[in-house]
Amino acid sequence: MKTKIAQTRWKQVLRAIDEIAGKDQLAFITTQRVSRQSGISDGVLFRHFSTKEVMLATWVETRGDQLRLLLDAMPAGRSGLIYLLQQLFQQKVLLNFLCCQPMDTPYLRQLLDSYRLQFNRVIQTRIELMSSTPIGVTSDVLIDHLMQSIYRAWNPDNPERDWQKEHLMNQLPWEKNEIKDNTFPSQDIMQRLALNDSGFVFDPVNGKSFTANETGIYALRFLQHSSDSEALLVAIARDFEVSQSDAARDITEFSSQLRKFLQ
Amino acid sequence: MxxxxxxxxxxxxxxxxxxxxxxxxxxxxxxxxxxxxxxxxxxxxxxxxxxxxxxxxxxxxxxxxxxxxxxxxxxxxxxxxxxxxxxxxxxxxxxxxxxxxxxxxxxxxxxxxxxxxxLIPDVSQLRDRNKDRLGELARNAGIRYPETKNITSANFFYRCHDDNWSYPMVVKGIFYDATIVHNADEGAEAFRNIAASWGYPVLVQRYVEGHEVNLTAIGDGKGELLGAVMMRKQAVTDKGKAWSCVTIEDQRLESDALKLVQALQWAGPLEVEMLKESDGQYLLIEINPRFPAWIYLAAEAGSNLPAGLVDLIMNKQSLFEPPKTGMMMIRYAQETxxxxxxxxxxxxxxxxxxxxxxxxxxxxxxx
The missing domain is CATH 3.40.50.20 (Rossmann fold)
Incomplete structure (x- = not known):
């Protein structure tokens, strides 16, 4: 059982690691950094934690258990997901836990990944049980869409994260046939792609190549000139004579595949 | 004669x-x-x-x-x-x-x-990019690097979990050879083979998932990076050597290579090998102090680095043109x-x- 002093020290350390994770610097964490951030000297730190790994493992388990409790408290259905998103954005420490770059030490990374995987699985199951998801779009695609949106709303380097966050606290990313501008990779990524009418696509930054069908090439060419996803939706529906809901579904799936290829 | x-x-x-x-x-x-x-x-x-x-x-x-x-x-x-x-x-x-x-x-x-x-690096520059010192160089340059450890006994692989090491991991020689091992017996065998070929120390390195991106260039000895050409491996041999690769343009790779060249004040050819993880993060794997075996791809892509090196050494005007991206190399075997x-x-x-x-x-x- 921890003494009161030990509990205080532990909370200081926890907060320090949260702040470092919030700046996406967990991969570079050192005990000196934790010491500086928490205001606790190295010597005192090591009286409470035998190694840096023990300190980080305890942080992972503490925040992981907190996340699990949040999931347990989540109501069913769409409102449950919205509740979860609101709680995540209010409890920034959990958002940092979900989104930050992991540590390099494999067993710590595995421990962190296990909590994140569990989170994904629970949310995916909830999505599968929802009645209001887009028709024909798999839960794999939707969970990926949701996690990408959460990441963008957290990412300290994203200038639009406030907008993303505000949107996610009220609406799921795939709702109302809306394809948001953040669905696709950024325009500078799209513009760098070399496209050919044959369907061959090459990314000169990561060296990957892939093929796209006629609709895919159409969408890629469009997105090289405009990031207006609404306009793309309307254009595809018009030029390929499909309904807007079908176009929205296909665009969501296409964007998910693009994000995997174009990192 | x-x-x-x-x-x-x-x-x-x-x-x-x-x-x-x-x-x-x-x-x-x-x-x-x-x-x-x-x-x-x-x-x-x-x-x-x-x-x-x-x-x-x-x-x-x-x-x-x-x-x-x-x-x-x-x-x-x-x-x-x-x-x-x-x-x-x-x-x-x-x-x-x-x-x-x-x-x-x-x-x-x-x-x-x-x-x-x-035009080659001096002894201290060679030493500073040795595999057993690369972690320190990477840290000083602000570049991530997989944890690496010197080992002198195959027993390490049978008790590695006590030191918080797990499988898979990579066993490396100080100059050449890198083998991914999945259990203690494989590790011990790799250790013996590498020690027999290249001596000690033998290194173990944390295994990281990702794809390799490489850069070759010339350091001018004053912190400048000349004629950089980058590629991504598309197919590798059993020894992990590229037999097919494509030129790319990766600013992050280039800026990390520049950091290393500046930190070392590197003189001569080099190859920087980095691993790009699925989340887009980069880790330094190795710095080779010479041109790579895929250097001909660089020449055909428009940046003939060996010719440029000779011009530099002979105090001639050396022009390093930006290379074309999307140029693909496929290696084949031919007999003489x-x-x-x-x-x-x-x-x-x-x-x-x-x-x-x-x-x-x-x-x-x-x-």
Missing amino acids: NQASDKKITIAVTGMNAKPDNPGPGLAVARCLRLAHGDQVRIIGLGYDVLDAGLYLDDICDAAYLLPYPSAGEQQLMERMDYIQQQESIDVLIPCLDAELLSFSRLHHEFEHLGIRM VIDLSTFEAMAMHGRYIADVNRENGQELNYE
């Missing part, structure tokens, strides 16, 4: 082994020089083994010599180079193998006295056939002169 023309620059290139699954860079470097200069330069191939195929390719090397292995010591190397210099009047030497660079670097001034010029007199010349005398040996071959009768 001196070359016929005094006007041609004579460039010696090492690393002429050309095993299909793991060729040395020398032959590719020589091809780059031929691409730039045709027969307006004289190329001397230098190898360590009579079966180094590049030594016998007449369209690439005008003459070829065997060198003593680095383990024979620097005195033997110096004596051999002195002899070769008397025959060939080499202007520039481009070393292409990691294991020889320390000796060449130590003998830099002696070579200069012979008239042989090089030599007659017994050619092999005899190399085995017995350690030299092969393309034109002279054709004449000598006619005089010998092995029937």
Whole structure:
């Protein structure tokens, strides 16, 4: 059982690691950094934690258990997901836990990944049980869409994260046939792609190549000139004579595949 | 024997082994020089083994010599180079193998006295990018690096979990070889093989998932990175060597390479190998202190680095054009056939002169 002093020290350390994770610097964490951030000297730190790994493992388990409790408290259905998103954005420490770059030490990374995987699985199951998801779009695609949106709303380097966050606290990313501008990779990524009418696509930054069908090439060419996803939706529906809901579904799936290829 | 023309620059290139699954860079470097200069330069191939195929390719090397292995010591190397210099009047030497660079670097001034010029890193620069010190260099340059540890016993693999190491992991030699091992027995076997080939220390490194992106360039010795060409491996051999790759343009890779060159004040060719993880993060894997075996791709992509290096060394204007992206290399194996007199010349005398040996071959009768 921890003494009161030990509990205080532990909370200081926890907060320090949260702040470092919030700046996406967990991969570079050192005990000196934790010491500086928490205001606790190295010597005192090591009286409470035998190694840096023990300190980080305890942080992972503490925040992981907190996340699990949040999931347990989540109501069913769409409102449950919205509740979860609101709680995540209010409890920034959990958002940092979900989104930050992991540590390099494999067993710590595995421990962190296990909590994140569990989170994904629970949310995916909830999505599968929802009645209001887009028709024909798999839960794999939707969970990926949701996690990408959460990441963008957290990412300290994203200038639009406030907008993303505000949107996610009220609406799921795939709702109302809306394809948001953040669905696709950024325009500078799209513009760098070399496209050919044959369907061959090459990314000169990561060296990957892939093929796209006629609709895919159409969408890629469009997105090289405009990031207006609404306009793309309307254009595809018009030029390929499909309904807007079908176009929205296909665009969501296409964007998910693009994000995997174009990192 | 001196070359016929005094006007041609004579460039010696090492690393002429050309095993299909793991060729040395020398032959590719020589091809780059031929691409730039045709027969307006004289190329001397230098190898360590009579079966180094590049030594016998007449369209690439005008003459070829065997060198003593680095383990024979620097005195033997110096004596051999002195002899070769008397025959060939080499202007520039481009070393292409990691294991020889320390000796060449130590003998830099002696070579200069012979008239042989090089642009290579000094001893401290070579030491600072050694695999057992790379972590420190990476940290100082603000670049991520997988945790690496020196080991001196195969027992490590049977108790690695006590040290918070788990499988898979990568076992590496100080110069060459890297093997991914999945259990203690594999680890122990890899340790023994690498120690037998390259000695100690043997290194273990955390295994990281991702794809490899490589950059080659020349450091000018003042912190500048010249002529950078980047590629992504598309297909690798069993030894992890690229047999297909494509040129890319990756600003993050280039800026990390520049950080390293600045930190080291690197002089000469280099290859930076980085791993790009699925989340887009980069880790430094290795810095090789010479051109890579895929260097010919760089030349065909428009940035002929070996030719640029020679111009730099000879104080000529050297232009490094930005390379084309999307240029793809696919390596294939080809045979060269030599007659017994050619092999005899190399085995017995350690030299092969393309034109002279054709004449000598006619005089010998092995029937």
